[in-house]
Amino acid sequence: MNKNKLTRRDFLKMAGVTSAGLALSACGIDFTKLPDPTVTASITPSPTSTQTPFPTPGTLASLKDLELWISDFVNSYGGKIKLYETDFGASELVNKIRTNPESFTQTKVIDGKEYSFVMVNDVPLGIAGEDRKWGESSLRILAELKGIELEFAWAGDDFLRQHNISSEKYVELSKLIGDSFIIGGGVQTQQVFQSFTTQDWQRVVKNWSDIKEQLQNNIVPAGYPYYLDYGKEMISQVTKASISGNPKMRGLWLMHLGNGLDSIVKGNFSSQELSNILEFIIKSIVLSFPEISRWNATDELVNAYVTEEPELRFWYQIFDKSPNQVQISDVADLMILIAKFIKEVNSNLEVIICEDAILDFNNAYAPWSINAFNKVLENISSKSQSYLFKGVDCQFNVWVYDGLDIDKMKENIKKWSEWGFKLFGSETMIVSGDVSSNRRTQGVLLGKVDPIEQQDLMYAQLLQLYLDAQAPTFGFGELGDMDNWLEMGDDPLYNSAPGIFDKNYKKKSCYFVLAKTLFANI
Incomplete structure (x- = not known):
């Protein structure tokens, strides 16, 4: 069992900080010598x-x-x-x-x-x-011609100011990518309910009958200290930055990892009370941000499960399970429950399952996550609940010295399809430095590849994989190296350079590799 804590978790704990992204690298290589992607077939007839x-x-x-x-x-x-x-x-x-x-x-x-x-x-x-x-x-134009959306995680003006990132240049670069955005910090549970006290949750429990009726009528219950300003502001920023003025948005972190807010944990609520509280949380957020048409039901829930950390198994009390009693079927049931809450608000909303390291076959830490995630999807399928989900988002916090096993990835995606799940999007970041995102310094390709050429190749391979799978979107965990979350927080990973734009807001070679790949498939 993998006892390693999730690296990304430490960064995503920062309330209001959204990862943002597109990831590739550049400088001084012969473009004509770039290896062809492993996957080459086009999903549409050649024009x-x-x-x-x-x-x-x-x-x-x-x-x-x-x-x-x-x-x-x-x-x-x-x-x-x-x-x-x-x-x-x-x-x-x-x-x-x-x-x-x-x-x-x-x-x-x-x-x-x-x-x-x-x-x-x-x-x-x-x-x-x-x-x-x-x-x-631009990549946006090429993607539109191909019929695939490119999305990335929006950082937000507060975040940009905090890290001395030019908002004007950030918006300018965003227009080269697309009109689909990932919204994180402003709409997550920890943000929206940061001012709730245990007494507020007790009021939710006490008034549940009235609250339930309001939620059924798509009304956000009044009289509670929601914090919605930051989320509303981020949506406003995205709308202004978009090409169309009517962007597509995906919300993150309704259920991130599986830990509970301290104000809820201290309440010692019963399993039924916790179920009511969770329904209140999910539906209140979704109703508060009607502009968002896609929601991650869960983020890294399986990765949290395999760590066996008790605090990351808080919500399974809904099923009368203590942390050491939680099984794969419980993880599946929690995903199903949250998806149903979202769909009860609006049946047209798209529900996504988001995980990291579920296709990273060359990552020494990934097998536990891969195996557990496959079992979760199989369990959901066995309960005939796959229809609730639009697809699977793979974060792809990968490393050039691990490379990609495209054949195994395709085999795994085929399994998902057999269980009723499609490949949806990604939050891709490809680290080109000497240390991986989970702080490993040994990889199967270390000393065998040029990191920039390898980063180019891996981005071409991943995009081609998504095109062949007819995925509706392909996305990035940041806009560029200037807002790289790996270099921020308490334990920064410097010189990771995972973005398609460098710290000076310039296009990197990976940007053009993506353009080449899109064009070849049009």
Whole structure:
């Protein structure tokens, strides 16, 4: 049994601090030497693709934005890329494209519409539609053409100010990713109910009959000290930052790990009273934030279970179980109960199960989580309750020196599918430093791979895995290295560099690897 505590837990305890994310790395590698992803099959028929001159190449030849696109691309590889067996700097490459734009232009017919792309080493840097106007072919645009959402965890203005992160630049980069956001700290149980006392919970129990009726009518019970301001503010920030003004949002941490608030623990409530309190918690939060259409029913509940820490098994008292009596079936039942509470508020809400290390087959600490999680899903399926869940979110706090066992990952995803569960999203972070996120210094690939090239490869592999599984979303645990939660908190892990943007808000090579992967699958 794994006795190692969950590394991420210590960071996520910080009320109001949301992880944020996209994770990849860069600097000075030959793009043409990047290994192909292990998984290569596309989930859609190949569109018409031709190497053909753009109808108005003169426009591209004089386009000012071309310099910016090429500069970002070349600088992400250390200032030089290899093209036609020759090294090119940014200005040299711009001149070459302006001289012969036709050779750097490729067209694709997608859903009956023709698009032209500026291509360098199979990476799309610019795009023009039928209006013949060139623009940057961002990850957001490529993902929209493919039909997959890219999401990341929103940090929040307070967090950005606290860590001297430019809000303006943060929002600017977010628009390159997508219109789907993960909301953490502001809507979590520890935030919303931070001012509740044991006496408040006793009032909930005493007035349960009236409260139950209000919840059934989708009314948040009044007269209680909820703290909703931060969550509301984060939703407002996301809405303003979004491209559409109507973003998709996923809420986290309704049930994180399984520990109870001190004010509840001190109440010595009965199992039925705790069940009522949990229903009050879940439904009050979901009702308070109607803008959120997706909710994680649980976060890292299985990882908490395998640690065997008593305080992380508090809520199983609902089933009259002491910490040492909790079984896999109880974990499944708690997930089912929370999912039902969410669905009772609104049957159209999407419910997600979120866990870490459930596909990390090369992580020495992961087998316990993988085996336990599979048993939980199988147990939910045996009770015919899989229909409650939209899918599984894999956090992927992975390390370049572990690598990925794609074949085993695909086999495991197939098992989930047989039990009625789909691969949904991710909160991907790929650490490229010498120490893993759970503080290991030994990995199977240590000394055998270049960490930046390996990080690029792993991101391409993971995105391809999600595309092949027809997952609706692919996401990131942060926006970039500037808001990397691994370097914050009481035990920071420096030089981990897991983001697709560096600390100076610049695109890293992994950003372009993702663009290449998306384009290859359109």
